Amino acid sequence: MSKDQIRGWGFVTPALLWTIAFFIVPFVVMGAMSLASLEGRTLVWDLSLANYAELLEKKYLWRAVLVSLEITLTVTVISVVLAYPLAWIIAFRVSPRWQRLALLLAILPFWTSYVVRSYAWLLVLAREGVVNETLMWIGAIAEPITLANTRFATVTGFVHFFVMLLTLTIYANLIQLSPNYRRAAMDLGANAFQTFRHVILPLTLPGIVTGAFLTFVLCIGDYVTPQILGGNTELSVPQVIMVQLGRRADFPLASALAIVLMSIVALAYLLSARWLRLDRL
Amino acid sequence: MMRFLPWAYLIAAFVFIYLPVGVLVLFSFQEGSLPVPPFNGPSVQWYQTILGDEDLMAALRNSILVAFGSSAVAVTLGFLAAYGLARHVLPGSTLIRGLLIAPLTVSYLIVGLGLLIVLTRSGFGVSLWTAAIGHVVINLPLAFAIIYASMGAQQQNAERAARDLGASEPKVIMLVTVPMLLPSIAAAFFLSVTLSWDEFIISFLLTRFDVTLPVEIWSLLRSGLSPQLNAIGSFVFLISVAVVLLLELTIFRKGRQ
Secondary structure, X not given: OOHHHHHHHHHHHHHHHHHHHHHHHHHHHHHHXXXXXXXXXXXXXXXXOHHHHHHHHOHHHHHHHHHHHXXXXXXXXXXXXXXHHHHHHHHHOOOHHHHHHHHHHHOXXXXXXXXXXXXXXXXXXXXXXXXXXXXXXXXXXXOOOOOOOOHHHHHHHHXXXXXXXXXXXXXXXXXXXXXXXXXXXXXXXXXXXXXXHHHHHHHHXXXXXXXXXXXXXXXXXXXXXXXXXXXXXXXXXXXXXXXXXXXXXXXXXXXXXXXXXXXXXXXXXXXXXOOOOHHHX | OOOOHHHHHHHHHXXXXXXXXXXXXXXHHOOOOOOOOOXXXXXXXXXXXXXXXXXXXXXXHHHHHHHHHHHHHHHHHHHHHHHHHHHOOOOOXXXXXXXXXXXXXXXXXXXXXXXXXXXXXXXXXXXXXXXXXXXXXXXXXXXXXXXXXXXXXXXXXXXXXXXXXXXXXXHHHHHHHHHHXXXXXXXXXXXXXXXXXXXXXXXXXXOOOOOOHHHHHHHHHOOOOOHHHHHHHHHHHHHHHHHHHHHHHHHHHHHHO
């Protein structure tokens, strides 16, 4: 090894050791743990797929996977549909002078702690909360309706967060487009919709897919939002993992669920890899 | 009609985005014990309550300690690795970069779960230190990526000049590289501070008696809605926003000019 290489390793080693010791090793141990099982309170390293089999057999486990997938897909679609026009308006309607300010303001609450943000939505959606009071005041409803502790509340809390994230990624994509594309399409006789459908949308697809992928990954792994806003009416995978850890100290099953969660994310990555531009974030 | 539609949408979007934060902050000034309409106030009684709350103040100190401590470690390790990879030719550098970035692709819950298993199995136990270790794990990839991306040929020329004039490598780093990269180092540091400051699940899994602020807020949440929670939540939000605005006004503005 040359002197230059030895020095280089000297710089890289601390970060590499940290990542290996506190990320790779725990990860491998977790993988091994998912093949162990619990007999009473003692851990048995029997290298079986029993935990994964249990996942297919027990309804509350596979239900959780379905619930997580449903919530995540709903959130991803709604967030993209709401964020795209917002990013569009900021990029093409707001004058360049105010764009940066508008964007900064549009994503400022993004920086609220997720515990605090979910609590704030609980306030808004509570029985005596602002939404119910307003709806009763304008006479749309006579009695307060149940909004908190529902899937609706979970989805709302998530959408709020991801609209901000997606506005940022889609805006970054839109602003890079040369106005010439639009002009060329218009000159060739396309109307506004055709221009959008055949020119702008395909060009911004990488930005949309990248943002949607991020949304998917962050949403499916989140414990706080479904726990605070959804309550215990239906459990998502992260909630079930936390139940295993807390009440039963069933680390093997929790590990297996974590591995399943990661496999879903990996699958989502493979499905969207064609359009992903993670390096351009 | 069509001319006003975009502006109507913009306003509606801003109402949606600011609704929870607005309600949170407004009812932190509520007089009385329920943070729901009608609004009676303003009163600062709940801010006085939280300032007098020993547990909350201890959690606040812990959060600041963990945020700054873990960010300092993450940025130092990230910088050294970025320097090593950008300035020295190493075999397998793509693999090293991949390894360093890997924790970004895994959800915080799983990072925390893995560490929890190893710490409890090895009999190490959990404490504020282990939460800080977890925060370094999640912030190191970001710090590395941000600093690595900003290491260009411009600094390399200045470094070469310094070396030709006889400066040793530590001197080159401290007097040339670090000052030239200061904006991105600071950006990485403050981003890491905000993420650690707001982080819940890793702190929740990896602390026991000394907890951070989000964990303390979480345990207060069990007793339901309270203006006290509004006050502490508004306070946490204010700090995060202050750090982000500071970042925007100083580092990124300079970076654009």
